[in-house]
Amino acid sequence: MESPEEFDLIENYLEGLLDAPDANAVESRIASDPVFADKVNKHRAAHVALKAGAGIYLKERLQEESEKKPRNGIVWHTWYWAVAAAVTLLAIIIGFRYTKTFYTDEYIAQYYATPYGAGSSRGEVRQDDFWAPGMQAFNAGEYEMAATLLDKIPLKDSHYLEAQLLLGNAYVLSGNYEKAQAPLKLVAESGDSRFVAAAEWYLLLALVGSHEEADAEILAAKLSSEESHPYRKSATKVARNLRSMFR
Amino acid sequence: MAQYSDAQIIGAIMSGGSELEHAMRAIYRDEDTRKQVFRFVLSHKGVREDAEDIWQDSIRNLILSVREGKYRGSGTLNGYLYGIARNLWYKRFRTMQREADPGYWENGAGADVDSPEIVLMDKEREEAVRQLLGKIDSKCRKVLEMWKLSYSMKEIAGELNYKTEGVARKKKRLCLKQLLEILDENPIWMERLKP
Numbered sequence: 001m002e003s004p005e006e007f008d009l010i011e012n013y014l015e016g017l018l019d020a021p022d023a024n025a026v027e028s029r030i031a032s033d034p035v036f037a038d039k040v041n042k043h044r045a046a047h048v049a050l051k052a053g054a055g056i057y058l059k060e061r062l063q064e065e066s067e068k069k070p071r072n073g074i075v076w077h078t079w080y081w082a083v084a085a086a087v088t089l090l091a092i093i094i095g096f097r098y099t100k101t102f103y104t105d106e107y108i109a110q111y112y113a114t115p116y117g118a119g120s121s122r123g124e125v126r127q128d129d130f131w132a133p134g135m136q137a138f139n140a141g142e143y144e145m146a147a148t149l150l151d152k153i154p155l156k157d158s159h160y161l162e163a164q165l166l167l168g169n170a171y172v173l174s175g176n177y178e179k180a181q182a183p184l185k186l187v188a189e190s191g192d193s194r195f196v197a198a199a200e201w202y203l204l205l206a207l208v209g210s211h212e213e214a215d216a217e218i219l220a221a222k223l224s225s226e227e228s229h230p231y232r233k234s235a236t237k238v239a240r241n242l243r244s245m246f247r
Numbered sequence: 248m249a250q251y252s253d254a255q256i257i258g259a260i261m262s263g264g265s266e267l268e269h270a271m272r273a274i275y276r277d278e279d280t281r282k283q284v285f286r287f288v289l290s291h292k293g294v295r296e297d298a299e300d301i302w303q304d305s306i307r308n309l310i311l312s313v314r315e316g317k318y319r320g321s322g323t324l325n326g327y328l329y330g331i332a333r334n335l336w337y338k339r340f341r342t343m344q345r346e347a348d349p350g351y352w353e354n355g356a357g358a359d360v361d362s363p364e365i366v367l368m369d370k371e372r373e374e375a376v377r378q379l380l381g382k383i384d385s386k387c388r389k390v391l392e393m394w395k396l397s398y399s400m401k402e403i404a405g406e407l408n409y410k411t412e413g414v415a416r417k418k419k420r421l422c423l424k425q426l427l428e429i430l431d432e433n434p435i436w437m438e439r440l441k442p
Contacts, residue, residue: 007420045430046427053388055308056380058306
């Protein structure tokens with residue numbers, strides 16, 4: 001191994017830091033002194049290796065750059081993806097839960113429940129104790145009061161069936177689905193063509209609201225299949241809602 | 248590269264150190280040339296990984312060519328870089344595909360006529376250098392590579408957590424000696440590294 005002075009001389013020569021006379025002197029020595037020439041060659045080989053090594057260093061730096069390079073202006077670190085995934089998942093869960101509220105039995109029943117239009121008898125003033133005030137309460141949207149009054153109309157009353165229909169309807173509108181079933185079934189099975197279709201429709205909603213989904217689906221399928229049923233389209237929608245993936 | 252002129256980029260590459268690294272990043276992020284290179288590789292039977300590799304190798308070769316004075320400034324730096332990329336892919340593809348599709352390049356498909364002089368490092372030589380430099384410790388290797396890329400002793404000290412520039416300078420000298428000793432003990436490397 002060379003002395004420190006020789007080491008510096010060779011390095012300065014290879015790096016082109018010597019002035020012309022000194023560089024010439026080194027070259028003369030290389031030509032005349034094989035041991036010195038051998039030392040210079042070793043330094044030269046080291047420089048060649050380091051030049052190649054510098055290329056490797058650059059390549060490594062470029063690879064680092066490629067790993068962090070933003071393609072769309074954002075550096076997407078791993079944790080960005082994790083946060084994005086978490087936010088998306090949360091949004092899906094919240095969205096799903098929110099959407100799910102539209103498909104509960106109660107929501108479906110209430111969404112489709114509208115007050116029954118009682119035809120010519122609607123608003124008619126009668127002399128008995130319960131029909132007129134029952135109708136008034138029904139028309140005023142006071143369904144619980146209406147139900148209490150309509151429930152008292154006796155079987156012999158000529159408006160009994162209509163009163164039972166309104167009673168069932170009032171129960172549905174006030175969320176008393178289970179209580180709604182008996183009067184509506186009675187009307188639906190009465191065979192009175194004036195009220196049967198409406199009674200079936202409200203019965204369907206009552207079944208849905210009571211979570212009796214199997215019976216509700218059967219009834220919905222029946223109503224949907226009847227071409228002339230006035231609630232056919234609505235029943236089809238309810239049937240679809242009952243099968244919804246959001247439930 | 249759009250925000251820098253060719254002269255600025257070349258100046259930074261020649262200065263070395265952190266300026267070189269800054270220039271390297273600017274070149275790497277030059278979307279226009281990158282897309283041009285990618286398009287070329289992809290349209291000549293390469294895949295995205297090939298294109299990225301060629302893009303990185305081209306930048307490296309551009310830097311080494313500029314530092315060795317092989318870029319003479321005829322034409323733009325972007326054009327020169329694209330030329331390097333085409334030649335690199337030509338060379339690599341020809342090696343890879345010689346058996347599969349021997350007539351492909353010979354038919355003139357993308358072969359470059361205005362070859363820039365490039366510093367090509369073949370894989371065999373690169374592997375040999377990796378092996379040699381792998382014999383010295385990794386910090387030593389980094390000191391020497393950074394020194395070869397004209398990082399100042401201050402920058403080397405900063406990057407490698409040496410207390411002062413003097414410590415970095417001393418470390419560089421010791422590391423170079425270590426490398427020379429390895430060459431002394433293994434004359435076979437002298438053969439492999441003949442310029």
